[in-house]
Structures are given as structure tokens and as C-alpha cells.
Amino acid sequence: MKTFSEKEEKLNSALEKLKNLNFVNPKLKEHTDYLDNKKNQLEIEKLQLEEKYRILLSDYEELKQKIKEKNQTQKNRELKFNEKIDELNQETDILIEEIDKWQI
Numbered sequence: 001m002k003t004f005s006e007k008e009e010k011l012n013s014a015l016e017k018l019k020n021l022n023f024v025n026p027k028l029k030e031h032t033d034y035l036d037n038k039k040n041q042l043e044i045e046k047l048q049l050e051e052k053y054r055i056l057l058s059d060y061e062e063l064k065q066k067i068k069e070k071n072q073t074q075k076n077r078e079l080k081f082n083e084k085i086d087e088l089n090q091e092t093d094i095l096i097e098e099i100d101k102w103q104i
Helices: 004-020 026-103
Strands: none
């Protein structure tokens, strides 16, 4: 029969081996690293897309303002044009009246 010290020595050896065991699954670690890398890549892409969106939004606002200004300019031109037409119509009416006076 084995002595108590031999049993204790074997038990301590077994405990030491248990302490040194690695309970981490290497496949799980690889998968976690892969997912972490993907997450970082997606965050970078998200930031890039957000920046592009801000630029597009800024461009949109700028173009919207330009269109508004162009429309206002066009309306002003139309008003002036209509005023000129009215003036010409009045002058034409006056001329026609003058011609009619001379023909009588």
C-alpha cells in the first residue's frame, strides 16, 4: 500500500496539472478576434459614410439655396419683363391714338 506522502505527492502533481490546463477554446478566440476586426472595420466604414452623408447634406443645402436664388431672380426678371411689355402696350396705344387723330 502506498504511503500517505506518495498519495499527497500524486495529488499535488494532479492539482498542478489542472492549474496549468488552458480552458480557452482556440477556435473561439479566433472567432472573437475575427468579429472584433469586423466590428472595427464596420465602425470605420460607418464613420466614412457619415462624413459622406454630411458632405452630401451640405451640398444639398447649398444647391437648394442656389435654386431658390435663381427662382427669385427669374421672378424678378419676369416682373420687369411684364412691366416693359405694359409700358410698350401703353406707348403703342398712345401712338395708335395719335395716328388715328392724324388720319381724321
